[in-house]
Every structure is written in structure tokens, then in C-alpha cells.
Amino acid sequence: FKANPSIKQGAKLNADTAFELVKGKLESASVDLEQLSPGKGGSVKWNGKTIGAYRDETGKVLAVDLTCTHMGCECNWNESENSWDCPCHGSRFAVDGEVLNGPALKPLKVIDTEKDR
């Protein structure tokens, strides 16, 4: 087994899934939240919808509604910065939804994947 430098240690992904995640932008989520490895983020399927999720190194999931709070475009995962970036006017959000860069003023809506079923 040769380590792929683009996949963080501890990742338990098959090659196809890893490729989908490192591509960063997914047309539609192709993996389930359960398949997200520690240190990885991306659009995932959860509870019948597509949401944004990041699993930290301890296994905790931070999930957000990808609808940008500026004017409603869908944010994309930024693999190199671990952020959610909006393609429309450049707003950027942290994995917990907090605003990193405007013009958006409000954080992304947080989804509690433990409770909101």
C-alpha cells in the first residue's frame, strides 16, 4: 500500500470515493455522511438531502446547509482551505458555518445530524 499524499492519514476511503471528495465540487453528493472520513469534508447525502459536512479528526461531524446566506447560491467545499466557498459573490464560511469573508453577513445554517432526523 502506497500512501496517497492527497489523502490524510487515517482516511478509510476507497479510491473512487476519495477522488470524488478531493475533486472538491460535486454536482450532486455521491457519498453518504457515514462514508466521510476524519479530516474530510464535502457535499454528502444525509436524511434524503444534500448537505455540507466536515468530520474532524476526533470523528465529530460539523454539518451545514449549503445555501449561501447572501443570495442563496450553493456553496462548494474548498479542500485546500477546509472552507465552504460561494461561487456567486465570493463569500466564504468555516466548517462550523461562521462567515470568513463577505458579502454574506450571517453564518450558514448549522444542521445537527445527531438530532435533526
Ligand code: FES
Ligand atoms: Fe453567496 Fe452572494 S450568493 S456570496
